[in-house]
Amino acid sequence: MERRSLLQAGVAAAAATTGLSAPALSQRANARTLRFVPQANLANFDPIWGTQYVVRNAAALVWDTLYGINEKLEPKRQMIDSEETSSDGLTWTFRLRPGLKWHDGEPVRARDCVASLTRWCARDPMGQMLKDIQQELVAVNDTTFRWVLKRPYPKLLIALGKANTPLCCMMPERIAATDPFTQISEYIGSGPMRLVRNEWIPGAKAVFAKFEDYVPRSEPADWLSGGKRMNFDRIEWLVMPDPATASAALQNGEVDWWETPLVDLVPQLRRNRNIAVDIADPLGNVGSFRMNHLYPPFDNVGVRRAVQVALSQEDYMRAVVGDDTDLWKLMPSFFTPGTPLYTEAGGEPLKGPRNIDLAKRMLAQAGYNGTPVVLLVAQDQPVLKAMGDMTNALLTSIGMRVDYVATDWGTVGTRRASKEPPSRGGWNIFHTWHAGADCTNPASYSAMRTNGANAWWGWPDNAEIEALRDRWFDAGPAEEQAIVDEYNKKSMEFATWIPNGFYLGYQAWRRNVSGIVKAPLPIFWGVSKS
Amino acid sequence: MWSYIIRRVLATIPVMALVALFVFSLLYLAPGDPAAVIAGDQASPADVERIRASLGLDRPYLVRFGAWAWDILRGDLGTSIFTNLPVRTMIAQRIEPTLSLMLVTLILAVSIAVPMGVIAAWKQGTWIDRAVMGFAVLGFSVPVFVVGYVLAYIFALELDWLPVQGYTPFAQGFFPWMENLVLPAIALGGVYIALIARITRATMLEVLSQDYIRTARAKGAGQRTILFVHALKNAAVPIVTVIGIGVALLIGGAVVTESVFAIPGLGRLTVDAILRRDYPVIQGVILLFSFVYVLVNLVIDLSYTFFDPRIRY
Numbered sequence: 001m002e003r004r005s006l007l008q009a010g011v012a013a014a015a016a017t018t019g020l021s022a023p024a025l026s027q028r029a030n031a032r033t034l035r036f037v038p039q040a041n042l043a044n045f046d047p048i049w050g051t052q053y054v055v056r057n058a059a060a061l062v063w064d065t066l067y068g069i070n071e072k073l074e075p076k077r078q079m080i081d082s083e084e085t086s087s088d089g090l091t092w093t094f095r096l097r098p099g100l101k102w103h104d105g106e107p108v109r110a111r112d113c114v115a116s117l118t119r120w121c122a123r124d125p126m127g128q129m130l131k132d133i134q135q136e137l138v139a140v141n142d143t144t145f146r147w148v149l150k151r152p153y154p155k156l157l158i159a160l161g162k163a164n165t166p167l168c169c170m171m172p173e174r175i176a177a178t179d180p181f182t183q184i185s186e187y188i189g190s191g192p193m194r195l196v197r198n199e200w201i202p203g204a205k206a207v208f209a210k211f212e213d214y215v216p217r218s219e220p221a222d223w224l225s226g227g228k229r230m231n232f233d234r235i236e237w238l239v240m241p242d243p244a245t246a247s248a249a250l251q252n253g254e255v256d257w258w259e260t261p262l263v264d265l266v267p268q269l270r271r272n273r274n275i276a277v278d279i280a281d282p283l284g285n286v287g288s289f290r291m292n293h294l295y296p297p298f299d300n301v302g303v304r305r306a307v308q309v310a311l312s313q314e315d316y317m318r319a320v321v322g323d324d325t326d327l328w329k330l331m332p333s334f335f336t337p338g339t340p341l342y343t344e345a346g347g348e349p350l351k352g353p354r355n356i357d358l359a360k361r362m363l364a365q366a367g368y369n370g371t372p373v374v375l376l377v378a379q380d381q382p383v384l385k386a387m388g389d390m391t392n393a394l395l396t397s398i399g400m401r402v403d404y405v406a407t408d409w410g411t412v413g414t415r416r417a418s419k420e421p422p423s424r425g426g427w428n429i430f431h432t433w434h435a436g437a438d439c440t441n442p443a444s445y446s447a448m449r450t451n452g453a454n455a456w457w458g459w460p461d462n463a464e465i466e467a468l469r470d471r472w473f474d475a476g477p478a479e480e481q482a483i484v485d486e487y488n489k490k491s492m493e494f495a496t497w498i499p500n501g502f503y504l505g506y507q508a509w510r511r512n513v514s515g516i517v518k519a520p521l522p523i524f525w526g527v528s529k530s
Numbered sequence: 531m532w533s534y535i536i537r538r539v540l541a542t543i544p545v546m547a548l549v550a551l552f553v554f555s556l557l558y559l560a561p562g563d564p565a566a567v568i569a570g571d572q573a574s575p576a577d578v579e580r581i582r583a584s585l586g587l588d589r590p591y592l593v594r595f596g597a598w599a600w601d602i603l604r605g606d607l608g609t610s611i612f613t614n615l616p617v618r619t620m621i622a623q624r625i626e627p628t629l630s631l632m633l634v635t636l637i638l639a640v641s642i643a644v645p646m647g648v649i650a651a652w653k654q655g656t657w658i659d660r661a662v663m664g665f666a667v668l669g670f671s672v673p674v675f676v677v678g679y680v681l682a683y684i685f686a687l688e689l690d691w692l693p694v695q696g697y698t699p700f701a702q703g704f705f706p707w708m709e710n711l712v713l714p715a716i717a718l719g720g721v722y723i724a725l726i727a728r729i730t731r732a733t734m735l736e737v738l739s740q741d742y743i744r745t746a747r748a749k750g751a752g753q754r755t756i757l758f759v760h761a762l763k764n765a766a767v768p769i770v771t772v773i774g775i776g777v778a779l780l781i782g783g784a785v786v787t788e789s790v791f792a793i794p795g796l797g798r799l800t801v802d803a804i805l806r807r808d809y810p811v812i813q814g815v816i817l818l819f820s821f822v823y824v825l826v827n828l829v830i831d832l833s834y835t836f837f838d839p840r841i842r843y
Contacts, residue, residue, distance in 0.1 A: 041802055043612040044568075050612075051570030123577070165570060181577075181584045183614040201623050202613040203802045204794030240695060240792045241801070242675075248682050248694040249792070380805070410807050413566035417575055446574070454574065 031529045032233040034513070035255040036522070037246045041239045042206045045195065046184045048123050051165040053435065057259075057521045058237065060224065061208050062103075063169030063189035066094065066113065067161030068224030071519075073339065073440055075161030076225035078217070079108070079170060079190070089152030090135070096143045099215045102172050103194040110139035115176035117147075120168050122180035126159035126443050127168075129473070155443055155473055163224055163437050163520045164444040192216070192228045192525060193235060206237040221526045223517075228525035231515075235524060250275060250508060256529060257509040259522055263321050269508050279326075280507035282518045283336050283436030287316060287387060288447060289498040292428050293460045295421055297373065297400070302366025304495035308349045310359035310398050313501040319386040321503045328503040334448060334488055336436035337502050341481060346489025350499070359398040372401040374422035376430040378409040387431035387500060416457045430457070436502070437520035441480075442469045442487060450496055460496045535832065542824045549820040550602065550813070554595050557809050563587070564611045564807040585611055598813070607817070608810035610803075617814035620799060627697040628795035630707065631787065632780050634715040639722040640773060646723070647730020647769075648757050651738060662727060669724025674783050678717040678790035685713060695792035710793070718787040722776050729772045733765035740764075766837035774830030781819050 040054040047059035067075040077083075081097040100108035114137055121127035121134075135148035147156075160168050170176075170190060178184045187195045193208035200206045216227035238255055240246040243262040249255045251272050259280065261269060269275050289311065291298035298304055317328035331337050332347025344351075373395055377388030388404070395402050403422075407415075412430050420426040438444055448469070452461035468487040475483050509516055515527040565582035566573075582588050586597075601608055607617035650662035686694040692713055698706040737743065738761055746760050785797035796815055803811035834841045 043802070043806065043808075044614065046614075050568055051573065179584070181580050185614055201794050202610075202615065202620070203799055204624075204792075238696070238792070241789050241798065242792065244679055245682070245695050245790055245792050248687055249696075252686055252690070252694050254693055254695060407561070408805070410562035410567060410805055414561055414563035417563070417566060417578055454576070456574070 034232045034235045034257065034524070034527065034529060036235060036237050036524075037240050037249070037255050037258040038237050038522075039260040041203045041241070042200075042237060043202045044183060045187050045200075045206075047169045048119050048166045048180055049183045051123070053165060053521070056163075056165045056167050058195075058206060058208075059167055059169055059189075060191070060521060061193040061235070061524060062187060062191045062195055063167070063171060064100075064191045064228075065161065065168050065224065066170065067157055067168075068226075069158075069161050069163055070222040070225045075157040076219075076222070078161070078225055079113075083157075089154070090149050092147045092149075092156060093140070094145055094147070097215070097217075098143070100190050101213045101215075102190050103188045103211055104172070105213070106172065107142070108170065108190050109142045109173070110145040111142075112173045112176065113170055114139050114145050115173040116170045117168070119171075119176045119178070119180045120166060123166050124159070124168070124444075125446055126155070126162075129153070130156070130159065153473065154476065158441075158443060161224065162444060164435075190214070192230045204239050206239075208235045208237075209233065216525075221523070223519045223523060224521075230525055231528040232524070250510065253510065256513050257507070257516065257522075257527075259507055261506050261508045263324065263327065263506065266324075266506050266508070274511050275508055276511050277506050277508045278516075279518055280505050280522075281436065281520050282504070283339065283440065283520050284502055284504040285433040285436055286331070286334075286336060286439050286502055287313075287320065287383075287500040288432045288434060289387070289391065289500045290416075290430050290432060290447075290458050291495075291497060292422070292426065292458050294419060294458075295426065295428065296371045297366075297368050298428055300366050300368075301495060302362060303368055304498075305349065305493075306359045306362035306366060306368075306398065307395070308492075308495050308498050309355050309362065310394060311350070311498055311500060312354045312394075313350060313499070315394075316387060316390050317501040317503055319390050320383050320501070326504075327506075328501055331499055331502040334439065334445075334491055334496075334499055335441075335484070336439045339436075339440040341441050341484045343481070343485045343488045345485035346492035349492060349495075356397055363398060363400070368400065370401055372403045372422075373428045374403045374405060374426070376405050376407060376412045376415060376427050378412045378431075379406050380408045383433060384409065384412075384431045390500075391429060391431065419459070431500075435520065442472050442484065447497060448487075448491060450491075450494065458497065460494070462490075462494050462496070465490050465494060465496070531832075531835075535828075538828050538831070542821065542828075545824055546817065546821060550599065550817060551595075553813050553816045554598060555591075557807075557812060558591055558594070560807075562807040564809065567806050568612065598810075602817075607814035610811050611808050612806055612811075617810050620811060621796065621814060621818060624794060624796045624799045626699060627793045628784055628788070628797060630697075630700065630711060631714055631718065631784055631793060631795060632777070634708070634711045635719045635722060635780060636773075636777075638715050639719040639726060639776075642719070643723040643726035644730050644762070644769065647727040648734055648762060650727065650731040651734030652753070652757055654735060659731075662731065666724040666728045669720040669722075669727075672720065674717055674721065674786045675790050677720050678714070678787060681713045681717055682791070697793045697795070710791075714787045714791040714793060717790070718780065718783045721783060722779055725776055725779065726769065726772060730765065730769050733768045734761055737761045737765045763837060767834055767841075770830055770833055770837065774827050777826045778823060781823070 038054055042054055042058050044050040047055055064079050066079050068078040070076050079097055079100060081095045084093045096108060102108060117137060121131040130153060133150045135150050137147050139145045172188055175184050175186050175188060192211055192214045194211045196207040196209050210230050210233050216229050219226040221227050243265060246258050247265045250258050266277055269277050291304055293299055313330045321327045329337050332344045332350040333342060335342045375391055378384040392402050392404050415427055416430050418426045422428050434447055442448060446456045449455045450460040450462035450465040452459055468483060472483045512530045517523050565578050565585060565587060568581050569578045609616050610620055646662050650659045653659050682694050685692045693710055697710050700707045743756060743760060746756050785801055788795040788797040800815045
């Protein structure tokens, strides 16, 4: 082939492609369809079995809840019409809203809720507490069920309405009867959207269609509470593992809303006049420096506190989210800044200039003898990689020996469960983050537990702190804050773990989409597209 | 010939069995635990243990391998730990985009790389030759994802000619199908074009120095006839071999390309499954890829007889 004819063929092919692409692109514009890029792949769809946030977020569309929290973190009635409590606080009677239907057309009955609550109780930390004090949970009739407890549980409505995983989703009895450790295979809910099963390609796409029989509450929507009015016939979740691709797709108008834009890409998105960028979840995330209390050197509270006085949250936050100070805050506390129970009681070790010399002296006083610290660092999670690198530098600066284990999150997930010594496949430190919504009170805050062998990874053991947690559950509004202050103080002294900062994330959407709110999860009701 | 084909097809059985054993053992030994991933960050150790037991991951190696191998023999690739869907269904959902991408890339690469290699050999030592070889070095050196980003930036964001991401099934029309594949195929094809162009050039140079080429020239055959009829056909066997071997490159490259262009194919399925330790899916997909690779190379071996009639099986 001659060079000239080769070039001509290439130009002809390019021209052909160009001419044919434009109409197809314009056909995609459809105001009744929302194209959304979620934070992660919706690989499974059982909100009780799979506790990933992405599952919770999709579940909120399909399964309704008895109660839902509002912006003030108060539980509000959702599927419930009314509730009554006995004077001794032991018997709760709940009445369902009339007209509720499942996606298969069947009415929602009280026995469905009883079965759903039973399944949820097996997996949820607050649910497990309820199960332990449960006398009986029975359906009185089709619209009413009763929960009788052995002792009062004032936080019951918070448990039922909270946004933490696992969300307390209601399912038909036959589905809710599935073992809580086995995945369900039918996705029937009573929420405002239903899953289009035959269009679900795990890892790529999930489609939700409007449930025409859904009856929204009359109140205005407020996070997980109020009237969930849908303005779309169809919501498509398009999974994009590559942030650069998601960014380009949003700019190109191929998607409408991106849940978690990478901070590095935000300046580019902001330059595009068709795109709006704002904070996604006002409750943000709490970074965690987690230590193993079973083995040296972190079995020694003196060593843990030495690290605490040297740790600079600012350094961590700049490494994690950069220099945009709108995105992070220092938090000399375990609790989410800006939430009602936030306290800095006992937070002094994390305040003020960092003191490396003091940390070195404290290490020496604690008897640190150069034991290597096995630091697990997930290289496939940018946030955790940044935290791990900061910790490596921090520990080295105060004279600790670090065994830096570069691995992936899947391996960290397994290895952190190992109680073996660090030198035999165990660990000393790993990093993670907790959703700020989980850190607003002690209820679902697993990371704060200090119940030894049953505690969260690292197995901290401190009966005094556990007792404070128990007291909080029984406390009325007047005592709550004092208990949380003490809980925070004791946990800081014990250095259960070290919060390494509070940070927020962005969300981005095309300007022809309106009604997007800041919330712990993407709220689709009330959103519309012109 | 037929007995050869049957023998080769039968020979794939022990190969596949070895692949199965190897993949299963590797995954068994690899760190990571799907139960921990499923349980989530807030789960207690007891929850993780319970999930592990419910998935049968606490059973001994031989029991697990035996159960899996028995299912495979019955044509059942198992069920995904995460999606609860049969692996066969998941592969069926994803195979079309990957096959489409590989096919378009293959056609694109061969139709560009072979003429490039031939021209480079013909113009050996000239700027054309150097340009082709320079392109080949570039094709080998620049990662697929970089090419992908650059293409998406130019042709999607700046020029608005093509979509950035996604896949349209062939059933919805040839042009919509092609529209989503142009950029990924060019990105994925770079390294493949480089490989084939280099081999074509090297083989052509060797063939062009043969006596029969000189004879053809002496007989007055035209340059095009000499290059594409006399030389290329005799250079075809190594080129076709490289095309076959290069399918492995395509499979590997598809993993990255599908992620960059958000194509819901088998490559992305594999990556997701590996990150989550979804063992049945990993095993199923790798078995499939191995089978495809063995099959492609069988076809390549059989094609030798077409290009070189002296070869007999």
